[in-house]
Amino acid sequence: MYSEKVMDHFMNPRNVGEIADADGVGTEGNPVCGDIMRIYIKVDEADRITDVKFKTFGCGAAIATSDMVCEMVIGKTIDEALQITNAAVAEALEGLPPNKMHCSNLAADALHKAIADYKERKAKQA
Numbered sequence: 516m517y518s519e520k521v522m523d524h525f526m527n528p529r530n531v532g533e534i535a536d537a538d539g540v541g542t543e544g545n546p547v548c549g550d551i552m553r554i555y556i557k558v559d560e561a562d563r564i565t566d567v568k569f570k571t572f573g574c575g576a577a578i579a580t581s582d583m584v585c586e587m588v589i590g591k592t593i594d595e596a597l598q599i600t601n602a603a604v605a606e607a608l609e610g611l612p613p614n615k616m617h618c619s620n621l622a623a624d625a626l627h628k629a630i631a632d633y634k635e636r637k638a639k640q641a
Contacts, residue, residue, distance in 0.1 A: 517575065518609035520583075525575040530585035532568040538636065541628025543621045550577040550617075552625040554584070558633055562593045569625075576615040580622035583607050593630055599623055 517525075537555040544551035550573030557566035567588055569581040584604050588596040601620040605611045 516612055517579075520607075520609045521576065521579045521611065524579035524582040524586075524608065528569075528578060528582040530568050530582055531570070533570055534566060534568050537629075539629040539631075539633025541625045541630070541632055543625035543628060545617060545621060548573070548617065550574065550621055552577065552581050552621050554581070554622075554625040554629045556588070556626075556629045556633060558593065564588050564591055564593070564596055573621075574615070576611055577621065579608055580604050580611075581625070584622040584626050588626060593633065596626065597630060599626060 533553070534555040534557050536557075538558045539556045540553065542551065542553045550571070552569060552571045552573070555568045556564050559565050567585040569585055571578050571581040584599065587599055587604065587607060601616075601623040604622050605616060
């Protein structure tokens, strides 16, 4: 049912937690399945993501996609991170069952919301 990569990121997530002084925070949820993801990003002066953490309430696929999206954005610029799609997250995990594809949507959406929050905060400081 799940790939070895999905199981690894579910059983051994690398980026669980929160960043107290995050530069951007994004939350996304699906009321139908109950999955809720919160992504925290830390960004340097060059608009590069230097740290990212997540907290997820949900199934194994939701936890795996949250962790994978974090792995995918560390070291990327904001513009590069915005290019990450839900399909890219699922592909990086070597696929998800069709009934779990919505989990990858949540991960990418939470990331994009964290980036939008970062941009709003940055604009207010200018």
